[in-house]
Amino acid sequence: MANLLLPAANSPRRLLSFWLVFTPGLAAMIATAASFWLQANWRLCAVVALAALVLPVLLKPTLARMPYRAWNKLVRIFGACASRFTLMVMFYILIAVGRAGSSLALRRPDERESQWVPRSALDPRAFFVQHRSPAKEIDRSSWAANLYRWSSKSRNYWVLALLPFLLLLSALDTEQEENYPTNIYTLF
Amino acid sequence: MAAAAALLALFVALPVIVSTAAFYLFASVIRRLNALLDPKVVSWKELIAFDPLIGWKPKPGINAYCAAELTGAPFHVVTDAEGWPGTASVAASQIVVFGDSFAFGYAIDARSAFSQRRSAVSIKAIGAPGYNMAQELLLMRRYAEQLRGKLVVWFIYYGNDLWENLQPNMQDYRTPFVRSVNGTGDWEIVSNHVNGARWWPYRWDDPLRANERFAGVFGSTFLTRRIYSACEFLITTGKNVCDEAGARLAVVSIPITLQLSSEQWQRRLSRLTRDSTLDANAPDRRIAGICSKLAIRFFAGKDLLNSEDYIPTEGHWNDRGHQRIATLLASLYQERVRDASESNLTMTEHLAEAIPSDLNRSSIA
Numbered sequence: 001m002a003n004l005l006l007p008a009a010n011s012p013r014r015l016l017s018f019w020l021v022f023t024p025g026l027a028a029m030i031a032t033a034a035s036f037w038l039q040a041n042w043r044l045c046a047v048v049a050l051a052a053l054v055l056p057v058l059l060k061p062t063l064a065r066m067p068y069r070a071w072n073k074l075v076r077i078f079g080a081c082a083s084r085f086t087l088m089v090m091f092y093i094l095i096a097v098g099r100a101g102s103s104l105a106l107r108r109p110d111e112r113e114s115q116w117v118p119r120s121a122l123d124p125r126a127f128f129v130q131h132r133s134p135a136k137e138i139d140r141s142s143w144a145a146n147l148y149r150w151s152s153k154s155r156n157y158w159v160l161a162l163l164p165f166l167l168l169l170s171a172l173d174t175e176q177e178e179n180y181p182t183n184i185y186t187l188f
Numbered sequence: 189m190a191a192a193a194a195l196l197a198l199f200v201a202l203p204v205i206v207s208t209a210a211f212y213l214f215a216s217v218i219r220r221l222n223a224l225l226d227p228k229v230v231s232w233k234e235l236i237a238f239d240p241l242i243g244w245k246p247k248p249g250i251n252a253y254c255a256a257e258l259t260g261a262p263f264h265v266v267t268d269a270e271g272w273p274g275t276a277s278v279a280a281s282q283i284v285v286f287g288d289s290f291a292f293g294y295a296i297d298a299r300s301a302f303s304q305r306r307s308a309v310s311i312k313a314i315g316a317p318g319y320n321m322a323q324e325l326l327l328m329r330r331y332a333e334q335l336r337g338k339l340v341v342w343f344i345y346y347g348n349d350l351w352e353n354l355q356p357n358m359q360d361y362r363t364p365f366v367r368s369v370n371g372t373g374d375w376e377i378v379s380n381h382v383n384g385a386r387w388w389p390y391r392w393d394d395p396l397r398a399n400e401r402f403a404g405v406f407g408s409t410f411l412t413r414r415i416y417s418a419c420e421f422l423i424t425t426g427k428n429v430c431d432e433a434g435a436r437l438a439v440v441s442i443p444i445t446l447q448l449s450s451e452q453w454q455r456r457l458s459r460l461t462r463d464s465t466l467d468a469n470a471p472d473r474r475i476a477g478i479c480s481k482l483a484i485r486f487f488a489g490k491d492l493l494n495s496e497d498y499i500p501t502e503g504h505w506n507d508r509g510h511q512r513i514a515t516l517l518a519s520l521y522q523e524r525v526r527d528a529s530e531s532n533l534t535m536t537e538h539l540a541e542a543i544p545s546d547l548n549r550s551s552i553a
Contacts, residue, residue: 004208007219007261010261010499011226011261013226013262014261017219017222018218020221021214021217021218075211078207082204082207085204086204089200090197092197096193161194162194164194164198165201171208172208
């Protein structure tokens with residue numbers, strides 16, 4: 001969702017950027033309607049509509065704040081609906097795979113083999129910052145590669161069919177963001 | 189079977205994929221254009237320098253753009269010959285404000301900050317992001333000789349000031365702090381550890397003891413007693429500094445945005461803790477009590493500000509918030525100039541008169 005949502009409308013330049021990208025399409029629609037109803041030249045209508053839309057915001061960018069927020073609201077609603085739909089599609093794939101007979105295969109341990117799992121000492125850096133996990137942090141950017149590795153290692157190739165939908169879900173992440181930070185420093 | 193199902197699913201989901209791509213493209217173009225329109229920014233670390241007394245301080249003579257840490261939005265920073273916001277001097281000002289990033293005017297263009305707005309009363313702000321009250325007190329002492337006849341306003345931000353008064357560091361910067369003197373019940377300022385070296389590896393989202401800190405500020409725990417005892421020591425010392433300098437001290441509290449919305453407060457509380465004794469008004473009550481004991485004028489920012497006065501997703505005041513604070517400070521100054529007994533107006537009534545009707549707050553219980 002972070003990629004689809006526009007950043008908070010807290011800068012005049014952000015509002016202006018939004019308006020400059022948004023208005024050509026809007027002006028084209030207005031010009032089409034106006035040229036149809038008034039039987040006027042489309043180009044002339046487009047220039048007039050564009051000037052009428054852009055000039056006030058160039059002078060006072062805060063005028064674009066309401067449409068900016070409305071756009072983000074629209075994106076949030078779209079994100080929520082689209083991610084539900086995507087989850088339904090993924091569920092359908094899982095059902096199809098289940099019907100095809102795939103299942104989680106656990107390796108049966110060999111009775112002669114030890115189940116002992118060797119553990120090593122913590123990384124010395126862990127003692128310097130004890131509250132941090134000594135484990136290597138997961139690289140979130142490579143989760144798709146991790147999924148691919150797991151599916152090939154476990155021979156669950158069907159999981160790759162979910163990959164495009166997982167990518168879509170990550171783009172549509174509907175997790176609600178706080179409008180206001182709880183704190184700007186370290187307290188909470 | 190899985191491949192056929194996936195192909196069918198892809199076909200069904202095609203409208204969603206296309207729409208998502210269109211939204212993504214639109215947002216990307218806006219971001220790209222915004223990057224072109226934004227001024228060139230310098231990092232905050234380039235704007236501050238080590239100070240042996242207080243740990244860090246903005247560099248003098250800055251006229252540059254800096255990006256707000258949480259939103260990335262650039263804002264114009266201007267500092268005077270000593271590194272404090274604006275170009276006015278302490279000597280030429282009627283009000284001197286000591287505080288942290290709120291006093292500095294962080295995340296908003298310099299001309300919009302309360303200290304640099306055109307007003308009948310000239311205001312000098314002395315503060316920088318991350319300062320605690322111990323640092324602000326040390327600065328008060330440093331400028332004591334120049335405070336004669338002025339109104340000194342001390343901003344206390346509930347987001348970090350109270351807790352960080354007891355900490356030897358702010359993030360990985362070494363900072364003066366207060367500690368209790370064993371067995372005496374007194375407090376002292378410690379600054380002999382302050383130097384330019386990094387204090388401790390820091391991670392901004394470190395949740396260590398978050399509940400305890402929150403309960404310490406808003407609840408009634410052992411830490412609460414320490415926090416407010418230290419705060420009383422600092423305010424008492426600040427009052428003594430001002431009295432000796434011939435200045436008058438007023439304290440203005442700055443709420444965190446959570447305190448301004450009962451819905452957000454309840455939501456955050458349900459995530460953080462099950463302690464039902466936490467109270468959003470507790471810090472104001474406690475500090476009002478301290479100020480009342482010392483005959484210091486106290487104004488709770490919660491009575492003036494609301495969520496609309498803060499920058500969303502950032503947490504500092506926006507243009508409207510700074511305007512309200514400028515009006516409040518002018519009112520506090522006028523209150524000082526007027527003989528209080530001559531006026532029957534309370535501060536709230538006076539602000540209602542002073543603040544334009546479109547800025548009147550929607551009160552939150």
